[in-house]
Amino acid sequence: MVPPTVGTLTDEGASGMHRQISPHREKWSAPHRSAVGQAMAVLGSASTVGLVAELLATDEAAVRAAVRGIAAGARSSTVVDELDPGARILRDTPAQVRQNLHRRAAELLHDKGFPAAAVAAHLVAANCADHPWAARVLLSAAAEDMANDQIDRAVQRLELAYRATGDPGERATIAIRLLRAEWRLNPSDRTRGYARMRSAVRAGRVPAAQLPAAVLFLLWHGQTQYADQALTQLNSGGLDETAPRIGFLCAWLRYTHPPLAQRHPWLLAAHPSRRGETTPHALGSRLLIGLFGGRPADETGTRAQCLLTRHRLAADTVETLAAAVHCLIYTDRLDTAAAWCDSLLAEAAARKAPTWQSIFAGLRAETMLRKGDARAAADDAMLALNCVPAEHLGIWIGTPIAALVRALTLAGRHTEAAAQLRRPVPRALFESRFGLAYLHAEGHHQLAVARSGEALRTFRRCGHLMRRWHMDFPWLVPWRNDLAAAHLALGEHCHARAVATRHLDLLGSASDHRTGGVSLRLLAATADRYRRIRLLRGAASIARSGGCDFELATVLGELGVAHRAVGDHDKSRALLREATRLADSCGADTLLHDLLGERPRRAAPALARLRAHAHRLDALSPAERRVAALAARGKRNRDIAAALDITTSTVEQHLTRVYRKLEISRRTELAFAMGET
Known part of the structure; x- marks a missing residue:
């Protein structure tokens, strides 16, 4: 059969397209030929003589005759249309006629057992889903579109399915699926999908299976009142505590939104997944429980890599994969974390998912900051803030802003850091783990601009939250080291010594975590010149193994000064030279200025000259x-x-x-x- 690529169509053919054509007529008139061309264009690649005949309610012989006429007209035509002829035919077909053809085509293809995607395309084109099977077909086709990263098409089909469904529970389920599709492109709380989901939660119409996803979306924007309501519904709806998604939700909320977990005590009980369960949510829940439950760092790192290796980035695995990367960061597997961030960020970009890009760019910024690379951290943080409108990042904005402020502070760009701290952030940020990193960065900025008293209060606030949430882990946010630095800036050496020592006590051993080296460096500032050298040597050893170039440069610089104080000038010069090289390579210009002995206002030109x-x-x-x-x-x-x-x-x-x-x-x-x- 000839494809719908030839023929000249007229609008009058539409009026006769339902007319039964007698098989005894040997010649079709132009209107019937036009109707056949329209039917062929609507059916597209599914077009056959039999389907066209059924669509037009005529016989196959008449269709064949019309096709021969269309082909003859095309051969005799001297005009070449630059557009695809099938598209031109549909363009010239009246809208009502075109919609009727698509509606009948959807019914015909469904009855013939065609794939859901083919049927759904006609339902969307007809903007009609009044068949009892329409919603099921549209949802199936949308799931296929999501798997193939055809997000815009999935959204169209989900919208039509939502309108085609009358059951409130089904509509709530579709609303959440629609929101998940929209979320990849822009995590806004102003979309219809988000408003529908929130209304369904308020009305208590969200099925239990969809409540975990609803809670995550609500908490992204800090809407804890609705999240409380959803969690109450989840707990009262016959909760299956062994379900992987429920287990992951419990673990994630306990360690990301502790105040929420404290308001819902059932979240505080461990919900381990079934033995042998390898779904991403089951692995994610075991991973988080192990991390915050004190399991060895090596075991946690292995579990995190297992999760990242086994499961592909998808709409329902983003949170679990991000949790795995966080576990690698917190256990100081920084090179591994950076490699996974690179991989996931590249995949998110290839699949045109800006929200995912923002998440993994923010994680990479945090990773590079812990590695001491201020330049890379600033670049990644800016990428995270620019992938989608920053005001749509919700409480997640705390991660890239914290990394950017710290990076700018290390680079001596204090005005820019202050501008980032003036960005509006949700109040709920400080009811989540993401607010801890924000306070840590804010305090260090205050310390760098000689507002040591304010820094002291900021660090104390961070510590107060961690203790109140029962999350006072020295590897999470080393707020006692921060306090010690603030006390040193205020000349309060006894207080500095006390809090730095407490940090070491909580670690167990200085070598157990890279922050132990920072504690040794801070203690060295309160010691005599000979003990200072011993403490700084221990700090340098930990810094070399910890992988943070900035901390290593800082320690080597102080060690160089300490050697100079005891008259060992050769050793001092070698250490200062290495510290200078490291400070420059990681973009820590403030430290570099100090090592070069230049004032900040003169250092930038001097550095550029060098x-x-x-x-x-x-x-x-x-x-x-x-x-x-x-x-x-x-x-x-x-x-x-x-x-x-x-x-x-x-x-x-x-x-x-x-x-x-x-x-x-x-x-x-x-x-x-x-x-x-």
Whole structure:
């Protein structure tokens, strides 16, 4: 059969399309030929002589005759339409006629057993779903669209299914499915899907199986009143405590929204999944219970990777996969967490899911911040805030804002950090775990701009929340270390020593977590100069294994100063040189300014000058390069002279020329310039 790609159509053919054509007529008139072309265009790839005949309520012989006429007309035509002829036919067909054809085509294809997607396409085109089977077909087709990332098409079919359904429970279920589809593109609380879901919760019409999803959507926007209502309905509706989704919801709420869990005591009881259950929600609930229940970090990391490896990113696995990445971050598996963030972020981008991109970009920002890479953390946090409108990020906005504020603070960009802290955030943010990271970042910004008293209050607020929620874990947010830093800034060494020591006591051993090294560094600031070196060496060892370049640069800088205080200048210069290199590589410009001994207002131009002229090493003669290399490693002039078998005066002359060619003025800058090559 010829496809609907030929023929000239007229609107008058529509009026006669239902007329039975006598098989004894040997010739069809133009109107009937037009009706056949319309039917073929509507059926598209499903078009056959038999289906066209049934659609038009005529016989197959008449259809074949019309097709021959259409083909002959196409061969004799000298006009080539640039548009697809099938689309042109549908465009020229009156809207009412086109809708009637699609409605009848949907019924015909359904009766013939065609796939749900083919039938649903005609239902949507007809904007009609009054058949008793229409909603079921539309939902099946929408599920297939979601699996294939055809979100816009899924939304169309779900909207029609919602209108086609009269049962309140079914409508609530469809509303949540529609909201899940819309959520991938934009997690707004102003969509029809969200309003329908919230109304269904208020009316108590959401089926128990859909309540966990409803709770997650409501809490995203901090609407705890509706979430309380949904949880009450869930608990009173014959709760199956062994169901994986219920188990994950309980664990997730206990450790992400502790005040909510405290208002619903049934959430506080452990709900482990059935033994051997490997669904993402079952694995996620066991993972969270293990993390916050004190299981070994190695076991938690292995479980997190198992979950991430076994299950693909999907609308109903986003929360579980994000929880697995969080577990990797909290157990200091930072390289592994960064790799998974990269993978999930790439998949979310490929599947055109901006909300998912925002989530995993925010997690990567948190990961890079813990690795001490301020530049990468700032870039990732900005990506998370720009994938979707920031005002639609709900309480999740606490994660990227916290990472961005910390990164900007480390870079000395305090005005920009303050601007981020002025962003409006939901009040419910501070009733969730995401608010802890926000307070941590806010306190460090206050500390950096010499508002130490305010920082002290902010850190205390963070600690108060963690204790009240029974989540006072030193690896979650090291608020006692933060307090110690604030006390040091205020000159209160005894208080600083007390809270840093308490942090170590809770860890058990300083080497058990990277924050133990920070405690040692803070304690070193309150010790005498010889004990200070011992404490800083321990802190440096932990920082090297912890993978945080910023902390390592900080410790090495303080260790270099400590060695200089006891007269070990060679060791001091080597340590300061390494600290300078690390501070520059991770974008911690404030620390870099301190290491270079420059005031912040002069440091940026000086730093740019150093970086811009590092390539001028090529202008040095071989003799000058040898002298410069030894000087950059901290060697004294007389040692350089002895090593190269030249006079001290010659060394001084070479260094004078090196400084002039590289446009630098002191040996610390030389160390930086040589380290860049």
